[in-house]
Amino acid sequence: MISEVLYESPNHKFVYIGKDPERPDYIIDTNQYLLIHDKIATIMDPGGIEMFSSVSSAFAGEVRMSDVKFIFSSHQDPDVISSLALWLSITDSKIIIDRIWSTFISHYGARPDNMIMVEDAGMKLNMTKDYAFDIIPAHYLHSPGHLNLYDPISKILFTGDIGAALVPREEFKGKRKPNVFVQDFDSHIKYMEYFHKRWMPSNEPKKIWIDRVSKLDIEILAPQHGLIFKGKEMVDKFLNWFDGLNVGLYSK
Numbered sequence: 001m002i003s004e005v006l007y008e009s010p011n012h013k014f015v016y017i018g019k020d021p022e023r024p025d026y027i028i029d030t031n032q033y034l035l036i037h038d039k040i041a042t043i044m045d046p047g048g049i050e051m052f053s054s055v056s057s058a059f060a061g062e063v064r065m066s067d068v069k070f071i072f073s074s075h076q077d078p079d080v081i082s083s084l085a086l087w088l089s090i091t092d093s094k095i096i097i098d099r100i101w102s103t104f105i106s107h108y109g110a111r112p113d114n115m116i117m118v119e120d121a122g123m124k125l126n127m128t129k130d131y132a133f134d135i136i137p138a139h140y141l142h143s144p145g146h147l148n149l150y151d152p153i154s155k156i157l158f159t160g161d162i163g164a165a166l167v168p169r170e171e172f173k174g175k176r177k178p179n180v181f182v183q184d185f186d187s188h189i190k191y192m193e194y195f196h197k198r199w200m201p202s203n204e205p206k207k208i209w210i211d212r213v214s215k216l217d218i219e220i221l222a223p224q225h226g227l228i229f230k231g232k233e234m235v236d237k238f239l240n241w242f243d244g245l246n247v248g249l250y251s252k
């Protein structure tokens with residue numbers, strides 16, 4: 001697994017792991033993230049059941065599993081959260097998910113007593129007594145109950161499937177440490193376009209989301225697949241491109 005520290009201060013850390021070289025070609029590549037504040041940790045979109053051993057051993061190098069208190073699930077898809085039952089077996093975590101998926105996620109081992117069900121408007125969640133992150137609604141992009149997580153310290157917005165790209169494995173082959181950031185936005189578009197057009201149902205929720213996140217101070221936009229958008233200029237390039245893209249009903 002490749003890991004990259006996206007932000008670090010004495011009591012706050014945001015870490016990426018992904019690009020598993022052992023991953024078979026028939027399984028979609030996913031990005032996993034870990035947020036630590038004063039030793040308490042939240043895992044974001046821990047991934048599929050097949051990824052559990054490699055993701056958990058990579059995160060074990062960063063944090064004690066007994067300190068993982070929250071698992072944030074951007075939505076209900078199996079590539080996001082089918083590993084949940086295994087994570088619940090090694091941590092004492094609450095699973096954060098949109099309320100509409102609460103009865104579905106129960107098939108992965110969640111129960112009413114270990115779930116935090118997020119209402120349509122999103123919420124602030126206190127991870128420790130002096131630190132909270134924001135849960136931002138991103139509904140219908142693509143899931144009808146889709147959530148983002150914004151960390152106001154690192155200014156990282158974790159966007160789930162928004163900004164997702166399917167980057168061919170050849171791009172990483174032979175590199176000891178593949179790059180995890182978008183370098184050239186224009187040449188990255190071809191890896192994002194089909195997914196956004198085909199999986200996102202319509203332009204209206206996209207406009208609402210762009211309006212909402214444009215008010216945030218974002219240094220890094222971190223999706224669940226593909227490369228990370230680092231720096232305000234790259235984040236703006238993504239938001240402008242997405243704004244102009246016709247998706248779902250409107251795409252040809």
Ligand SMILES: [Fe+2]
Pocket residue numbers: 075077142143161
């Ligand atoms: Fe998805």
Ligand SMILES: [Fe+2]
Pocket residue numbers: 077079080160161164224225
């Ligand atoms: Fe996904």
